[in-house]
Amino acid sequence: EGQRTAATVLRALRAIAELMREREDELGRMDSVAGDGDHGRGMTRGSGAAAEAAEAIAAQGVGPAAVLVAAGDAWASKAGGTSGVLWGALLRSFGDLLPADRAVTAVDLAAGAEAALAAVQRLGRAEPGDKTLVDALRPFTTELRGAVESGGADAWRRAAQAATEAAADTADLLPRTGRARPLAERSVGTPDPGATSLALALTRIGETFEE
Numbered sequence: 001e002g003q004r005t006a007a008t009v010l011r012a013l014r015a016i017a018e019l020m021r022e023r024e025d026e027l028g029r030m031d032s033v034a035g036d037g038d039h040g041r042g043m044t045r046g047s048g049a050a051a052e053a054a055e056a057i058a059a060q061g062v063g064p065a066a067v068l069v070a071a072g073d074a075w076a077s078k079a080g081g082t083s084g085v086l087w088g089a090l091l092r093s094f095g096d097l098l099p100a101d102r103a104v105t106a107v108d109l110a111a112g113a114e115a116a117l118a119a120v121q122r123l124g125r126a127e128p129g130d131k132t133l134v135d136a137l138r139p140f141t142t143e144l145r146g147a148v149e150s151g152g153a154d155a156w157r158r159a160a161q162a163a164t165e166a167a168a169d170t171a172d173l174l175p176r177t178g179r180a181r182p183l184a185e186r187s188v189g190t191p192d193p194g195a196t197s198l199a200l201a202l203t204r205i206g207e208t209f210e211e
């Protein structure tokens with residue numbers, strides 16, 4: 001794994017914003033099965049604001065941590081909705097864990113993911129199996145830590161693959177929290193939109209690391 005700089009973070013955020021624009025309609029339809037249908041719109045707005053904020057602050061020559069914190073603030077304030085607040089916390093807490101005085105290592109990324117998961121769970125109080133984005137973030141974090149400890153060069157890619165499989169597996173679950181809960185039965189057979197968009201974003205980030 002190469003050195004992670006502010007430019008790496010900026011490139012990843014731009015890629016997420018572009019991907020969410022492409023997948024906006026599909027994520028909206030997924031959220032309309034049992035939720036209120038705004039997930040695609042929220043992800044596009046949040047990720048677009050995050051990429052813009054990142055661009056502005058990266059131009060000032062700050063490190064990757066500061067870029068992520070600014071991106072998280074912008075995402076939470078512009079996205080609207082539950083997932084926007086959670087994505088904001090995720091990016092901020094990931095950024096808080098990155099070192100300011102040396103190159104970011106794979107071990108830092110694993111610690112960042114763990115901090116992000118803790119922040120999301122502290123804020124949203126969802127448990128594994130509640131059919132939320134926690135069901136993709138938790139396996140991602142576990143796999144990333146395991147892959148980093150065993151020294152795998154493709155740790156992020158393997159972790160993103162675990163998140164993708166876990167997001168697909170949420171189709172079988174009944175939502176136990178969030179807006180989809182009142183219409184829980186209707187959502188069986190459809191994956192959780194927040195878990196799906198998170199897995200898409202994590203996969204895309206991994207691709208930008210290899211570009």
Ligand code: ADP
Pocket residue numbers: 031035036037038039040042043080081082083084086120123124125126131132133134177178179192193194195
């Ligand atoms: P809203 O539900 O406010 O309309 P979105 O549609 O943008 O927000 O996001 C919905 C997604 O947010 C869900 O699919 C789920 O993944 C995630 N979510 C909802 N509540 C929680 C929670 N308490 N913890 C974690 N994720 C949650």
Ligand code: MG
Pocket residue numbers: 031035036037038039081179
């Ligand atoms: Mg919604």
Ligand code: MG
Pocket residue numbers: 036038081082
């Ligand atoms: Mg909503």
